[in-house]
Amino acid sequence: MRITIVGGGIVGLSTAWALTKRGHAVTLVERAGLPNPLSASGDHHRIIRRAYGGADGYARTITEAFEAWEALWRDLGHRHLDAVGVLCVSQKPGDEAEQFREGLDRGGYAYRRFDPEEAAARWPFLDAAALRYAFLSEEGGALHCRRIAADLAAWLAARGVVLRTHTEVAAVDTAQARVVTSAGETIEADRVVVAAGAWVLRLFPDLAGTLALFRQALAYVTPPADLAAAWAKAPVLLDIGGDADGYAIPPSGGGGLKFGSGRHKVPADDPDADRTPRPGEGETIRRWFSPPIARIEDYAIADVVTCAYTFTADKRFFLSPRGRTLVVSACSGHGYKFGAAVGRRVAEAAETGDVEGLERWLKAELPAQA
The missing domain is CATH 3.50.50.60 (FAD/NAD(P)-binding domain)
Structure with a gap:
Protein backbone atom coordinates (compact mmCIF):
# COMPACT_ATOMS: atom_id res chain seq x y z
CA MET A 1 0.00 0.00 0.00
CA GLU A 67 11.27 -5.09 23.23
CA ALA A 68 10.28 -2.75 20.40
CA TRP A 69 13.09 -0.35 21.25
CA GLU A 70 15.56 -3.24 21.17
CA ALA A 71 14.31 -4.15 17.69
CA LEU A 72 14.81 -0.55 16.62
CA TRP A 73 18.35 -0.42 18.04
CA ARG A 74 19.21 -3.50 16.00
CA ASP A 75 18.04 -1.81 12.81
CA LEU A 76 19.71 1.52 13.57
CA GLY A 77 22.95 -0.04 14.75
CA HIS A 78 22.94 2.20 17.82
CA ARG A 79 21.31 1.87 21.24
CA HIS A 80 20.00 5.31 22.14
CA LEU A 81 19.04 4.41 25.70
CA ASP A 82 20.98 5.16 28.86
CA ALA A 83 19.61 2.36 31.06
CA VAL A 84 20.54 3.90 34.40
CA GLY A 85 17.29 2.95 36.18
CA VAL A 86 14.76 5.27 37.81
CA LEU A 87 14.71 6.67 41.33
CA CYS A 88 11.72 8.02 43.27
CA VAL A 89 11.73 9.79 46.63
CA SER A 90 8.67 10.13 48.83
CA GLN A 91 8.20 13.21 50.98
CA LYS A 92 4.73 12.57 52.41
CA PRO A 93 2.19 9.72 52.58
CA GLY A 94 0.25 9.19 49.37
CA ASP A 95 2.39 11.41 47.16
CA GLU A 96 3.01 10.41 43.57
CA ALA A 97 6.30 8.70 44.38
CA GLU A 98 4.45 6.46 46.81
CA GLN A 99 1.83 5.74 44.14
CA PHE A 100 4.61 4.66 41.80
CA ARG A 101 5.91 2.26 44.45
CA GLU A 102 2.46 0.84 45.11
CA GLY A 103 2.02 0.20 41.38
CA LEU A 104 5.28 -1.75 41.32
CA ASP A 105 4.04 -3.75 44.30
CA ARG A 106 0.76 -4.62 42.55
CA GLY A 107 2.60 -5.81 39.49
CA GLY A 108 5.21 -7.74 41.44
CA TYR A 109 8.02 -5.71 39.87
CA ALA A 110 11.36 -5.51 41.64
CA TYR A 111 12.81 -2.39 43.23
CA ARG A 112 15.20 -1.56 46.06
CA ARG A 113 14.11 0.67 48.94
CA PHE A 114 16.40 3.04 50.88
CA ASP A 115 15.93 4.91 54.13
CA PRO A 116 16.62 8.69 54.03
CA GLU A 117 20.19 8.58 55.31
CA GLU A 118 21.16 5.72 52.99
CA ALA A 119 19.58 7.49 50.00
CA ALA A 120 21.39 10.78 50.72
CA ALA A 121 24.70 8.95 51.18
CA ARG A 122 24.25 7.17 47.84
CA TRP A 123 22.95 10.26 46.00
CA PRO A 124 24.42 13.26 47.85
CA PHE A 125 22.31 15.82 45.99
CA LEU A 126 19.33 14.66 48.12
CA ASP A 127 18.41 16.22 51.46
CA ALA A 128 17.83 13.34 53.89
CA ALA A 129 15.72 15.57 56.16
CA ALA A 130 13.12 15.94 53.38
CA LEU A 131 12.68 12.23 52.67
CA ARG A 132 10.47 9.48 54.03
CA TYR A 133 12.25 6.92 51.83
CA ALA A 134 13.56 6.41 48.29
CA PHE A 135 13.37 3.47 45.93
CA LEU A 136 15.22 2.46 42.78
CA SER A 137 13.79 0.47 39.87
CA GLU A 138 16.41 -0.92 37.53
CA GLU A 139 13.96 -0.96 34.61
CA GLY A 140 14.28 2.27 32.72
CA GLY A 141 16.44 5.29 32.08
CA ALA A 142 16.79 8.03 29.47
CA LEU A 143 15.91 7.75 25.78
CA HIS A 144 17.94 10.05 23.51
CA ASP A 206 -13.35 19.15 16.29
CA LEU A 207 -11.01 17.21 18.61
CA ALA A 208 -10.60 20.25 20.87
CA GLY A 209 -13.19 18.84 23.26
CA THR A 210 -11.15 15.65 23.63
CA LEU A 211 -7.55 16.84 23.31
CA ALA A 212 -6.34 19.77 25.38
CA LEU A 213 -3.17 21.62 24.41
CA PHE A 214 -0.66 22.70 27.04
CA ARG A 215 2.63 24.57 27.00
CA GLN A 216 5.38 23.38 29.33
CA ALA A 217 8.90 24.61 30.03
CA LEU A 218 11.92 22.61 31.23
CA ALA A 219 15.12 23.89 32.78
CA TYR A 220 18.63 22.63 32.06
CA VAL A 221 20.76 23.32 35.10
CA THR A 222 24.43 23.13 36.06
CA PRO A 223 24.88 21.47 39.47
CA PRO A 224 27.46 22.57 42.04
CA ALA A 225 30.92 21.38 41.04
CA ASP A 226 31.19 18.99 43.98
CA LEU A 227 27.93 17.26 42.96
CA ALA A 228 28.59 17.02 39.21
CA ALA A 229 30.07 13.53 39.45
CA ALA A 230 27.13 12.29 41.53
CA TRP A 231 24.65 13.55 38.96
CA ALA A 232 26.70 12.15 36.06
CA LYS A 233 26.28 8.60 37.37
CA ALA A 234 22.79 9.05 38.87
CA PRO A 235 19.63 7.25 37.79
CA VAL A 236 16.76 9.21 36.32
CA LEU A 237 14.87 10.91 39.16
CA LEU A 238 11.33 9.99 38.14
CA ASP A 239 9.52 11.73 40.98
CA ILE A 240 10.72 14.00 43.77
CA GLY A 241 7.65 13.40 45.93
CA GLY A 242 5.55 16.00 47.66
CA ASP A 243 3.33 18.20 45.51
CA ALA A 244 5.83 19.27 42.84
CA ASP A 245 5.24 16.54 40.24
CA GLY A 246 8.93 17.01 39.53
CA TYR A 247 11.47 14.86 37.72
CA ALA A 248 15.13 15.17 36.74
CA ILE A 249 17.14 13.52 33.98
CA PRO A 250 20.91 13.40 34.54
CA PRO A 251 23.32 14.37 31.76
CA SER A 252 22.78 11.91 28.90
CA GLY A 253 22.52 11.74 25.14
CA GLY A 254 24.16 15.10 24.55
CA GLY A 255 21.91 16.89 27.03
CA GLY A 256 22.72 18.24 30.46
CA LEU A 257 20.90 17.85 33.76
CA LYS A 258 17.22 18.63 33.17
CA PHE A 259 14.56 19.61 35.70
CA GLY A 260 10.88 19.43 34.81
CA SER A 261 7.62 19.74 36.75
CA GLY A 262 4.10 18.82 35.75
CA ARG A 263 2.99 21.80 37.83
CA HIS A 264 4.72 24.10 35.38
CA LYS A 265 2.34 23.75 32.45
CA VAL A 266 -0.37 26.10 31.21
CA PRO A 267 -3.23 25.76 28.72
CA ALA A 268 -2.32 26.92 25.22
CA ASP A 269 -4.16 27.80 22.02
CA ASP A 270 -1.29 27.59 19.53
CA PRO A 271 1.65 25.14 19.68
CA ASP A 272 3.89 27.68 17.93
CA ALA A 273 3.06 30.60 20.23
CA ASP A 274 4.76 31.48 23.52
CA ARG A 275 7.72 29.22 22.82
CA THR A 276 10.35 31.70 23.99
CA PRO A 277 11.22 31.18 27.67
CA ARG A 278 9.89 33.89 29.94
CA PRO A 279 12.17 35.95 32.20
CA GLY A 280 12.84 34.02 35.41
CA GLU A 281 11.09 30.87 34.16
CA GLY A 282 14.10 28.66 34.85
CA GLU A 283 14.30 29.90 38.42
CA THR A 284 10.59 29.20 38.90
CA ILE A 285 11.07 25.59 37.76
CA ARG A 286 14.15 25.21 39.94
CA ARG A 287 12.23 26.24 43.06
CA TRP A 288 9.93 23.22 42.72
CA PHE A 289 12.94 21.02 43.51
CA SER A 290 13.54 22.27 47.04
CA PRO A 291 12.86 20.02 48.85
CA PRO A 292 14.21 17.35 48.29
CA ILE A 293 17.23 18.61 46.30
CA ALA A 294 19.75 20.11 48.69
CA ARG A 295 21.43 23.49 48.02
CA ILE A 296 19.02 24.26 45.20
CA GLU A 297 20.22 27.87 44.83
CA ASP A 298 23.66 26.57 43.88
CA TYR A 299 22.24 25.10 40.66
CA ALA A 300 22.78 27.56 37.82
CA ILE A 301 20.20 27.85 35.04
CA ALA A 302 21.98 26.85 31.83
CA ASP A 303 19.01 26.86 29.43
CA VAL A 304 15.22 26.76 29.33
CA VAL A 305 13.29 24.95 26.58
CA THR A 306 9.58 24.81 25.89
CA CYS A 307 7.37 21.90 24.81
CA ALA A 308 3.78 21.59 23.63
CA TYR A 309 1.66 18.54 24.41
CA THR A 310 -1.88 17.34 23.93
CA PHE A 311 -3.54 15.82 26.98
CA THR A 312 -6.64 13.68 27.37
CA ALA A 313 -8.79 13.70 30.48
Whole structure:
Protein backbone atom coordinates (compact mmCIF):
# COMPACT_ATOMS: atom_id res chain seq x y z
CA MET A 1 0.00 0.00 0.00
CA ARG A 2 0.90 3.66 -0.37
CA ILE A 3 0.73 5.26 3.06
CA THR A 4 1.20 8.92 3.93
CA ILE A 5 2.22 9.83 7.47
CA VAL A 6 1.62 13.36 8.71
CA GLY A 7 4.08 14.26 11.46
CA GLY A 8 7.72 13.34 12.02
CA GLY A 9 7.76 12.95 15.78
CA ILE A 10 8.48 9.63 17.43
CA VAL A 11 5.10 8.10 16.52
CA GLY A 12 5.29 9.19 12.88
CA LEU A 13 8.89 8.06 12.49
CA SER A 14 8.29 4.73 14.24
CA THR A 15 5.18 4.07 12.19
CA ALA A 16 7.17 4.77 9.03
CA TRP A 17 9.87 2.36 10.25
CA ALA A 18 7.36 -0.40 10.93
CA LEU A 19 5.45 0.09 7.67
CA THR A 20 8.67 0.09 5.67
CA LYS A 21 9.67 -3.21 7.25
CA ARG A 22 6.25 -4.55 6.20
CA GLY A 23 6.99 -3.61 2.59
CA HIS A 24 4.72 -0.59 2.15
CA ALA A 25 5.54 2.59 0.20
CA VAL A 26 5.71 5.41 2.73
CA THR A 27 5.72 9.18 2.40
CA LEU A 28 6.30 11.13 5.61
CA VAL A 29 5.35 14.81 5.72
CA GLU A 30 6.85 17.01 8.45
CA ARG A 31 6.23 20.72 8.90
CA ALA A 32 9.81 21.37 10.14
CA GLY A 33 13.07 19.45 10.04
CA LEU A 34 13.82 16.04 11.49
CA PRO A 35 13.81 16.35 14.41
CA ASN A 36 11.47 19.30 14.79
CA PRO A 37 13.08 21.44 17.53
CA LEU A 38 9.65 22.41 18.87
CA SER A 39 8.36 18.84 19.16
CA ALA A 40 8.90 16.26 21.90
CA SER A 41 11.44 14.57 19.62
CA GLY A 42 13.45 17.77 19.43
CA ASP A 43 14.71 17.71 23.01
CA HIS A 44 17.71 15.70 24.18
CA HIS A 45 16.12 13.06 26.37
CA ARG A 46 12.91 11.55 27.74
CA ILE A 47 12.22 9.03 30.51
CA ILE A 48 11.32 5.38 30.03
CA ARG A 49 10.27 3.43 33.12
CA ARG A 50 8.33 0.48 34.48
CA ALA A 51 6.89 2.48 37.38
CA TYR A 52 3.48 3.81 36.36
CA GLY A 53 1.50 4.53 39.50
CA GLY A 54 -2.17 3.69 39.08
CA ALA A 55 -1.89 2.95 35.34
CA ASP A 56 -1.22 -0.77 35.72
CA GLY A 57 -2.03 -1.45 32.07
CA TYR A 58 0.81 0.79 30.92
CA ALA A 59 3.15 -0.81 33.47
CA ARG A 60 2.46 -4.13 31.70
CA THR A 61 2.67 -2.63 28.23
CA ILE A 62 6.12 -1.22 28.86
CA THR A 63 7.45 -4.78 28.44
CA GLU A 64 6.47 -4.60 24.78
CA ALA A 65 7.89 -1.08 24.54
CA PHE A 66 11.30 -2.25 25.77
CA GLU A 67 11.27 -5.09 23.23
CA ALA A 68 10.28 -2.75 20.40
CA TRP A 69 13.09 -0.35 21.25
CA GLU A 70 15.56 -3.24 21.17
CA ALA A 71 14.31 -4.15 17.69
CA LEU A 72 14.81 -0.55 16.62
CA TRP A 73 18.35 -0.42 18.04
CA ARG A 74 19.21 -3.50 16.00
CA ASP A 75 18.04 -1.81 12.81
CA LEU A 76 19.71 1.52 13.57
CA GLY A 77 22.95 -0.04 14.75
CA HIS A 78 22.94 2.20 17.82
CA ARG A 79 21.31 1.87 21.24
CA HIS A 80 20.00 5.31 22.14
CA LEU A 81 19.04 4.41 25.70
CA ASP A 82 20.98 5.16 28.86
CA ALA A 83 19.61 2.36 31.06
CA VAL A 84 20.54 3.90 34.40
CA GLY A 85 17.29 2.95 36.18
CA VAL A 86 14.76 5.27 37.81
CA LEU A 87 14.71 6.67 41.33
CA CYS A 88 11.72 8.02 43.27
CA VAL A 89 11.73 9.79 46.63
CA SER A 90 8.67 10.13 48.83
CA GLN A 91 8.20 13.21 50.98
CA LYS A 92 4.73 12.57 52.41
CA PRO A 93 2.19 9.72 52.58
CA GLY A 94 0.25 9.19 49.37
CA ASP A 95 2.39 11.41 47.16
CA GLU A 96 3.01 10.41 43.57
CA ALA A 97 6.30 8.70 44.38
CA GLU A 98 4.45 6.46 46.81
CA GLN A 99 1.83 5.74 44.14
CA PHE A 100 4.61 4.66 41.80
CA ARG A 101 5.91 2.26 44.45
CA GLU A 102 2.46 0.84 45.11
CA GLY A 103 2.02 0.20 41.38
CA LEU A 104 5.28 -1.75 41.32
CA ASP A 105 4.04 -3.75 44.30
CA ARG A 106 0.76 -4.62 42.55
CA GLY A 107 2.60 -5.81 39.49
CA GLY A 108 5.21 -7.74 41.44
CA TYR A 109 8.02 -5.71 39.87
CA ALA A 110 11.36 -5.51 41.64
CA TYR A 111 12.81 -2.39 43.23
CA ARG A 112 15.20 -1.56 46.06
CA ARG A 113 14.11 0.67 48.94
CA PHE A 114 16.40 3.04 50.88
CA ASP A 115 15.93 4.91 54.13
CA PRO A 116 16.62 8.69 54.03
CA GLU A 117 20.19 8.58 55.31
CA GLU A 118 21.16 5.72 52.99
CA ALA A 119 19.58 7.49 50.00
CA ALA A 120 21.39 10.78 50.72
CA ALA A 121 24.70 8.95 51.18
CA ARG A 122 24.25 7.17 47.84
CA TRP A 123 22.95 10.26 46.00
CA PRO A 124 24.42 13.26 47.85
CA PHE A 125 22.31 15.82 45.99
CA LEU A 126 19.33 14.66 48.12
CA ASP A 127 18.41 16.22 51.46
CA ALA A 128 17.83 13.34 53.89
CA ALA A 129 15.72 15.57 56.16
CA ALA A 130 13.12 15.94 53.38
CA LEU A 131 12.68 12.23 52.67
CA ARG A 132 10.47 9.48 54.03
CA TYR A 133 12.25 6.92 51.83
CA ALA A 134 13.56 6.41 48.29
CA PHE A 135 13.37 3.47 45.93
CA LEU A 136 15.22 2.46 42.78
CA SER A 137 13.79 0.47 39.87
CA GLU A 138 16.41 -0.92 37.53
CA GLU A 139 13.96 -0.96 34.61
CA GLY A 140 14.28 2.27 32.72
CA GLY A 141 16.44 5.29 32.08
CA ALA A 142 16.79 8.03 29.47
CA LEU A 143 15.91 7.75 25.78
CA HIS A 144 17.94 10.05 23.51
CA CYS A 145 15.29 11.76 21.40
CA ARG A 146 17.34 13.80 18.96
CA ARG A 147 19.65 10.91 18.18
CA ILE A 148 16.73 8.54 17.70
CA ALA A 149 15.00 10.95 15.29
CA ALA A 150 18.17 11.63 13.29
CA ASP A 151 19.05 7.95 12.94
CA LEU A 152 15.48 6.97 12.09
CA ALA A 153 15.31 9.63 9.37
CA ALA A 154 18.57 8.36 7.88
CA TRP A 155 17.38 4.74 8.06
CA LEU A 156 14.11 5.62 6.33
CA ALA A 157 15.77 7.68 3.61
CA ALA A 158 18.21 4.86 2.88
CA ARG A 159 15.24 2.53 2.26
CA GLY A 160 13.34 4.73 -0.14
CA VAL A 161 10.91 6.45 2.21
CA VAL A 162 10.00 9.89 0.87
CA LEU A 163 10.70 12.43 3.60
CA ARG A 164 8.90 15.71 2.88
CA THR A 165 10.38 18.03 5.50
CA HIS A 166 9.50 21.72 5.88
CA THR A 167 6.14 20.93 4.30
CA GLU A 168 3.02 22.22 6.03
CA VAL A 169 -0.15 20.14 5.73
CA ALA A 170 -3.24 22.29 5.26
CA ALA A 171 -5.92 19.59 5.15
CA VAL A 172 -6.51 15.85 5.16
CA ASP A 173 -9.29 14.26 3.13
CA THR A 174 -9.82 11.35 5.49
CA ALA A 175 -12.26 9.48 3.26
CA GLN A 176 -10.07 9.62 0.14
CA ALA A 177 -6.70 9.37 1.91
CA ARG A 178 -5.50 12.64 0.40
CA VAL A 179 -3.16 15.11 2.04
CA VAL A 180 -3.17 18.70 0.82
CA THR A 181 -0.13 20.87 1.58
CA SER A 182 -0.21 24.60 2.26
CA ALA A 183 1.34 25.05 -1.21
CA GLY A 184 -1.72 23.40 -2.76
CA GLU A 185 -0.10 20.09 -3.64
CA THR A 186 -2.14 16.90 -3.21
CA ILE A 187 -0.49 13.69 -2.01
CA GLU A 188 -2.54 10.59 -2.87
CA ALA A 189 -2.36 7.37 -0.84
CA ASP A 190 -4.27 4.26 0.15
CA ARG A 191 -4.07 5.10 3.86
CA VAL A 192 -3.12 8.14 5.93
CA VAL A 193 -1.76 8.16 9.47
CA VAL A 194 -1.87 11.51 11.24
CA ALA A 195 0.60 11.73 14.12
CA ALA A 196 0.90 15.49 14.30
CA GLY A 197 1.29 15.79 18.06
CA ALA A 198 0.53 19.26 19.38
CA TRP A 199 -0.39 20.44 15.87
CA VAL A 200 -3.20 17.91 15.36
CA LEU A 201 -5.90 20.37 16.40
CA ARG A 202 -5.07 22.58 13.42
CA LEU A 203 -6.09 19.76 11.11
CA PHE A 204 -8.97 18.45 13.23
CA PRO A 205 -10.35 21.31 15.35
CA ASP A 206 -13.35 19.15 16.29
CA LEU A 207 -11.01 17.21 18.61
CA ALA A 208 -10.60 20.25 20.87
CA GLY A 209 -13.19 18.84 23.26
CA THR A 210 -11.15 15.65 23.63
CA LEU A 211 -7.55 16.84 23.31
CA ALA A 212 -6.34 19.77 25.38
CA LEU A 213 -3.17 21.62 24.41
CA PHE A 214 -0.66 22.70 27.04
CA ARG A 215 2.63 24.57 27.00
CA GLN A 216 5.38 23.38 29.33
CA ALA A 217 8.90 24.61 30.03
CA LEU A 218 11.92 22.61 31.23
CA ALA A 219 15.12 23.89 32.78
CA TYR A 220 18.63 22.63 32.06
CA VAL A 221 20.76 23.32 35.10
CA THR A 222 24.43 23.13 36.06
CA PRO A 223 24.88 21.47 39.47
CA PRO A 224 27.46 22.57 42.04
CA ALA A 225 30.92 21.38 41.04
CA ASP A 226 31.19 18.99 43.98
CA LEU A 227 27.93 17.26 42.96
CA ALA A 228 28.59 17.02 39.21
CA ALA A 229 30.07 13.53 39.45
CA ALA A 230 27.13 12.29 41.53
CA TRP A 231 24.65 13.55 38.96
CA ALA A 232 26.70 12.15 36.06
CA LYS A 233 26.28 8.60 37.37
CA ALA A 234 22.79 9.05 38.87
CA PRO A 235 19.63 7.25 37.79
CA VAL A 236 16.76 9.21 36.32
CA LEU A 237 14.87 10.91 39.16
CA LEU A 238 11.33 9.99 38.14
CA ASP A 239 9.52 11.73 40.98
CA ILE A 240 10.72 14.00 43.77
CA GLY A 241 7.65 13.40 45.93
CA GLY A 242 5.55 16.00 47.66
CA ASP A 243 3.33 18.20 45.51
CA ALA A 244 5.83 19.27 42.84
CA ASP A 245 5.24 16.54 40.24
CA GLY A 246 8.93 17.01 39.53
CA TYR A 247 11.47 14.86 37.72
CA ALA A 248 15.13 15.17 36.74
CA ILE A 249 17.14 13.52 33.98
CA PRO A 250 20.91 13.40 34.54
CA PRO A 251 23.32 14.37 31.76
CA SER A 252 22.78 11.91 28.90
CA GLY A 253 22.52 11.74 25.14
CA GLY A 254 24.16 15.10 24.55
CA GLY A 255 21.91 16.89 27.03
CA GLY A 256 22.72 18.24 30.46
CA LEU A 257 20.90 17.85 33.76
CA LYS A 258 17.22 18.63 33.17
CA PHE A 259 14.56 19.61 35.70
CA GLY A 260 10.88 19.43 34.81
CA SER A 261 7.62 19.74 36.75
CA GLY A 262 4.10 18.82 35.75
CA ARG A 263 2.99 21.80 37.83
CA HIS A 264 4.72 24.10 35.38
CA LYS A 265 2.34 23.75 32.45
CA VAL A 266 -0.37 26.10 31.21
CA PRO A 267 -3.23 25.76 28.72
CA ALA A 268 -2.32 26.92 25.22
CA ASP A 269 -4.16 27.80 22.02
CA ASP A 270 -1.29 27.59 19.53
CA PRO A 271 1.65 25.14 19.68
CA ASP A 272 3.89 27.68 17.93
CA ALA A 273 3.06 30.60 20.23
CA ASP A 274 4.76 31.48 23.52
CA ARG A 275 7.72 29.22 22.82
CA THR A 276 10.35 31.70 23.99
CA PRO A 277 11.22 31.18 27.67
CA ARG A 278 9.89 33.89 29.94
CA PRO A 279 12.17 35.95 32.20
CA GLY A 280 12.84 34.02 35.41
CA GLU A 281 11.09 30.87 34.16
CA GLY A 282 14.10 28.66 34.85
CA GLU A 283 14.30 29.90 38.42
CA THR A 284 10.59 29.20 38.90
CA ILE A 285 11.07 25.59 37.76
CA ARG A 286 14.15 25.21 39.94
CA ARG A 287 12.23 26.24 43.06
CA TRP A 288 9.93 23.22 42.72
CA PHE A 289 12.94 21.02 43.51
CA SER A 290 13.54 22.27 47.04
CA PRO A 291 12.86 20.02 48.85
CA PRO A 292 14.21 17.35 48.29
CA ILE A 293 17.23 18.61 46.30
CA ALA A 294 19.75 20.11 48.69
CA ARG A 295 21.43 23.49 48.02
CA ILE A 296 19.02 24.26 45.20
CA GLU A 297 20.22 27.87 44.83
CA ASP A 298 23.66 26.57 43.88
CA TYR A 299 22.24 25.10 40.66
CA ALA A 300 22.78 27.56 37.82
CA ILE A 301 20.20 27.85 35.04
CA ALA A 302 21.98 26.85 31.83
CA ASP A 303 19.01 26.86 29.43
CA VAL A 304 15.22 26.76 29.33
CA VAL A 305 13.29 24.95 26.58
CA THR A 306 9.58 24.81 25.89
CA CYS A 307 7.37 21.90 24.81
CA ALA A 308 3.78 21.59 23.63
CA TYR A 309 1.66 18.54 24.41
CA THR A 310 -1.88 17.34 23.93
CA PHE A 311 -3.54 15.82 26.98
CA THR A 312 -6.64 13.68 27.37
CA ALA A 313 -8.79 13.70 30.48
CA ASP A 314 -7.84 10.09 31.30
CA LYS A 315 -4.16 10.58 30.33
CA ARG A 316 -4.34 7.72 27.85
CA PHE A 317 -3.34 7.54 24.22
CA PHE A 318 -5.90 8.72 21.69
CA LEU A 319 -7.13 7.20 18.42
CA SER A 320 -9.71 8.53 15.98
CA PRO A 321 -10.36 6.35 12.90
CA ARG A 322 -11.80 8.42 10.07
CA GLY A 323 -12.45 6.74 6.75
CA ARG A 324 -9.09 5.66 5.38
CA THR A 325 -7.25 7.71 7.99
CA LEU A 326 -6.01 7.01 11.51
CA VAL A 327 -5.49 10.01 13.79
CA VAL A 328 -3.16 8.96 16.61
CA SER A 329 -2.00 11.02 19.57
CA ALA A 330 0.49 9.74 22.13
CA CYS A 331 -1.00 12.04 24.72
CA SER A 332 -0.21 13.46 28.09
CA GLY A 333 3.55 13.76 27.89
CA HIS A 334 4.16 10.08 28.56
CA GLY A 335 3.90 8.84 25.00
CA TYR A 336 7.53 8.98 23.97
CA LYS A 337 8.59 5.94 26.00
CA PHE A 338 6.17 3.74 24.02
CA GLY A 339 7.17 5.24 20.66
CA ALA A 340 8.64 2.22 18.89
CA ALA A 341 5.84 -0.07 20.09
CA VAL A 342 3.16 2.46 19.12
CA GLY A 343 4.65 2.66 15.64
CA ARG A 344 4.54 -1.11 15.20
CA ARG A 345 0.95 -1.33 16.46
CA VAL A 346 -0.26 1.55 14.27
CA ALA A 347 1.45 0.02 11.24
CA GLU A 348 -0.28 -3.30 11.92
CA ALA A 349 -3.69 -1.62 12.18
CA ALA A 350 -3.11 0.40 9.01
CA GLU A 351 -2.33 -2.83 7.18
CA THR A 352 -4.97 -5.13 8.68
CA GLY A 353 -7.77 -2.72 9.54
CA ASP A 354 -7.93 -3.92 13.17
CA VAL A 355 -8.69 -0.49 14.58
CA GLU A 356 -10.55 -1.81 17.62
CA GLY A 357 -7.55 -3.89 18.65
CA LEU A 358 -5.28 -0.88 18.25
CA GLU A 359 -7.53 1.27 20.39
CA ARG A 360 -7.62 -1.32 23.18
CA TRP A 361 -3.85 -1.55 23.08
CA LEU A 362 -3.34 2.22 23.08
CA LYS A 363 -5.57 2.52 26.13
CA ALA A 364 -3.80 -0.45 27.77
CA GLU A 365 -7.15 -2.14 28.27
CA LEU A 366 -5.66 -5.60 27.72
CA PRO A 367 -2.31 -7.08 28.68
CA ALA A 368 0.25 -6.36 25.97
CA GLN A 369 0.82 -9.09 23.41
CA ALA A 370 4.22 -9.56 21.82
